[in-house]
Amino acid sequence: MPSTQVRPLLILLAGAVALAGCNRASDSAAPVTSATSAPAAASTATAPAPASTHAFVPEIVAGDFSEHVRVLASDAFEGRAPGSPGEQKTVDYLVGQFKSMGLQPGNNGEWTQVVPMTExxxxxxxxxxxxxxxxxxxxxxxxxxxxxxxxxxxxxxxxxxxxxxxxxxxxxxxxxxxxxxxxxxxxxxxxxxxxxxxxxxxxxxxxxxxxxxxxxxxxxxxxxxxxxxxxxxxxxxxxxxxxxxxxxxxxxxxxxxxxxxxxxxxxxxxxxxxxxxxxxxxxxxxxxxxxxxxxxxxxxxxxxxxxxxxxxxxxxxxxxxVEKTSRNVVAKLPGTERPNEAVVYLAHWDHLGKHPDETGDNIYNGAIDNATGVAGILEIAGEFAKAPPKRTVMFLAVTLEESGLLGSKYYVAHPAVPLKDTVAAINIDAMSTFGPSKDIVVTGLGNSELDDVLKTIADKQGRTLHAEATPESGFYFRSDHFNFAKAGVPALYAEGGEDLVEGGSAAGRKAAEDYTTARYHKPADEFDANWNLQGTMQDLDTLYQVGRVLADGTTWPNWRAGNPFRAARDASREGAKTP
CATH class of the missing domain: 3.50.30.30 (Glucose Oxidase; domain 1)
Structure with missing residues (x-):
């Protein structure tokens, strides 16, 4: 396990596959013969989930965030491959956390949404x-x-x-x-x-x-x-x-x-x-x-x-x-005034699993990618639960991102809240863990009116917005928000920048290069107790505030004029206004 290295979100993005098909999965995944049944329960031969005596609090705090990542990225979860015992442990952990916060099942009375898949x-x-x-x-x-x-x-x-x-x-x-x-x-x-x-x-x-x-x-x-x-x-x-x-x-x-x-x-x-x-x-x-x-x-x-x-x-x-199934985890806080309208937070829980054919450390733990994002939506959920929103807020932990954004693709085709009534989607895919930054990176800056909401909050923090450093890498198409965007739902993908308070842009770029070359989609992407989470907490608070403005407001943000996704949004909202 790496010791004091910190791994930023931006780094992850610098190599983020959008391979969108970082599809390599666990060779030990348990087959599921029925396309409608849930993945098999964890085998008794697998390592138990790490014990936790941590006392979680509703607020967004570094200790809770760190504990979530530690558990989800532990060897016991075997790299969280879809269809594997690691999936079962992940789903159980997430549902347990959402229940403890007082959230409700978000998929028509169910905590999960079955995603049929072919391996x-x-x-x-x-x-x-x-x-x-x-x-x-x-x-x-x-x-x-x-x-x-x-x-x-x-x-x-x-x-x-x-x-x-x-x-x-x-x-x-x-x-x-x-x-x-x-x-x-x-x-x-x-x-x-x-x-x-x-x-x-x-x-x-x-x-x-x-x-x-x-x-x-x-x-x-x-x-x-x-x-x-x-x-x-x-x-x-x-x-x-x-x-x-x-x-x-x-x-x-x-x-x-x-x-x-x-x-x-x-x-x-x-x-x-x-x-x-x-x-x-x-x-x-x-x-x-x-x-x-x-x-x-x-x-x-x-x-x-x-x-x-x-x-x-x-x-x-x-x-x-092999025909299998995996699961999206869906939780919600019902709105007190407009429960049929929803803001969606999402993060993918899956990673690349365990590779028994490889010597040495062969568990792809996926701590940054994307245990941090899942921990992020858990923390934001706890903060929202303190004061229920006027609109419903959904928390969606999706599967099969590494296989081509498939879990979110399936959800968008079978949404728990109709897309015409979905106000916005806020995606968290790998968070910065190397200290506070003076900037916020908005992947696809300028595409939607959500930038205006974010800018108002960032201005108060003294932070500036800028687009991703390498737009040629196509990051906008390489994470789960893109499926919402294609369907017309305004989607925000924003995270801590590289202009660090300590060390400036040079330090941020160096950290990015370190992650991309040494850890991205490798077994070395492991939890590190020495991460600097000060910036992570600020980023989570920022994204929470964006969602709070939307959830307690009445506006319907849209794509900018000329954006290819605007027509789908206009058509869906026009239908929503028709008696």
């Missing part, structure tokens, strides 16, 4: 064969590529599939951009660049320049390739474009991968999808007589035309498919 584990011995101009290449899983399937099929085979480079794999009419123009990719393997055209070109006239848009996310790229009928899609990794190294890709896409059932998620799915290293892509292109870097530059220009490689790709994926 797919493909063999890490899988290889992909690519024949370029008659020259065979064997790509090894982990070293050269990582691939899997979301099809739900135990056996998937792609044979002699034509390989086509489709630039960024974007079809965006409003951007006057279509990398698939005039191209039929049915049954083919498409090779795609990560991020947006504006990022690598450093051109503010393309999309949003270096700020990633939805089109830069790997989720979009795979879905678009599926809509076009491709048999397989490979994203070419580069550290800058992805905002994380190949080790994060390899670790996150190995082992069990979770998805919602196809019946619960209508998004199109590819038979085979994954990533390829930049070095392997360059080698394949070179053997095809193509210059990869020149093609990357060409792909950054409007009117780019897809380029076929003289190559055929083949792969056979044999996977174990």
């Amino acid at each position: 797919t584990t493909s063999s890490d011995k899988t290889t992909m064969q690519v024949v370029v101009k008659g020259k065979p290449h064997t790509l090894k899983f982990g070293d050269d590529m990582v691939i899997g399937t979301r099809s739900g099929q135990k056996h998937v085979s792609v044979h002699d599939s034509d390989v086509v480079f489709v630039g960024y794999g974007v079809d965006a009419p409003e951007q006057q951009w279509n990398d698939y123009a005039g191209l039929d990719v049915k049954g083919k393997t498409v090779v795609i660049l990560v991020n947006d055209p504006g990022f690598h070109a450093n051109d503010p006239s393309l999309f949003e320049g270096r700020r990633m848009t939805w089109y830069g996310r790997w989720v979009y790229k795979f879905e678009e390739a599926a809509r076009k009928g491709a048999a397989a899609a490979l994203i070419v990794h580069d550290d800058a474009g992805a905002s994380y190294g190949w080790d994060v890709v390899r670790g996150s896409w190995s082992g069990a991968q979770f998805d919602l059932r196809a019946s619960d998620d209508p998004a199109p799915r590819l038979p085979v999808q994954g990533w390829i290293t930049g070095d392997q892509a360059k080698a394949l292109f070179a053997d095809a007589g193509l210059d990869f870097e020149k093609l990357r530059a060409a792909a950054n220009k409007r009117g780019f035309k897809a380029v076929p490689l003289d190559a055929k790709a083949s792969v056979t994926l044999d996977s174990t498919i």
Whole structure:
């Protein structure tokens, strides 16, 4: 366990996967054969939860916060993998805490919401064969590529599939951009660049320049390739474009991968999808007589035309498919005057589980990511319980964030409070633990009127708001608030900044780099009793005040004019006003 290192939220965000698919889960997860039953109870062979004699108080205090994180990130919870004994312990702990505060079950009289899921584990011995101009290449899983399937099929085979480079794999009419123009990719393997055209070109006239848009996310790229009928899609990794190294890709896409059932998620799915290293892509292109870097530059220009490689790709994926369930935990404080209107606080409780195949410390405890966020909503819930709000306040601890924001996606499709009556969502995903800051980072600053509420509170604290330091990383699309945003609900994702009271921005950046390289999505993300929680408490108080203003008010914040989510909000609120 690390000793005195502190790990900030911003750090976490600097590597935050939005892989949104940091899907690597516990190999010891207990199968659940029924898609409607709860995960199996913890085995008696697992370590008991750490005993706690801590006396919790209603107020937001460092001691309570620290104890929540200590328990949730303990080895006994085995990295909190969905479907594992660690899930059972996590759910039991959260429900127990909410009950002790006097909250009520938030999901139609139930404390939990069952999330049906499919667990797919493909063999890490899988290889992909690519024949370029008659020259065979064997790509090894982990070293050269990582691939899997979301099809739900135990056996998937792609044979002699034509390989086509489709630039960024974007079809965006409003951007006057279509990398698939005039191209039929049915049954083919498409090779795609990560991020947006504006990022690598450093051109503010393309999309949003270096700020990633939805089109830069790997989720979009795979879905678009599926809509076009491709048999397989490979994203070419580069550290800058992805905002994380190949080790994060390899670790996150190995082992069990979770998805919602196809019946619960209508998004199109590819038979085979994954990533390829930049070095392997360059080698394949070179053997095809193509210059990869020149093609990357060409792909950054409007009117780019897809380029076929003289190559055929083949792969056979044999996977174990298990239908399981996981659970969102849902608690509420009913409003005293407008109980049908709700403010939602959310944080994801899941992490990457236990990996018995790894030597040494193989428990991915997820202390910062995201035991801190869960501890945060527990603390805020206690503070609200002291004086019940006029509107209902919901506290949502969601599952399967690391698998693609699936728990929140399921909740938004099956909300306990209709989305038209949901005032706002406030997301906490990894909190700063390295002292107070002079600033607050708002991921996606400028998108919604929630910024105005936050600014009023921050001004009184003498703190300034600013956007995330690396908008090219696409953090806005990489945490659970995004599912609420897509559905039109204004969503705030704000946390402590990097301009520290002690040490300034240099100290904040150094801490961020330390976390990203040494702890993010690694077993080293463990609880540290020496964290500086002074800033954490200030951040929690700030987010509590935002929710209190909304919960005791009558306003309905909206997205700024021109925001792509505003139309959904306007439509839902107009329906809410109609008798």
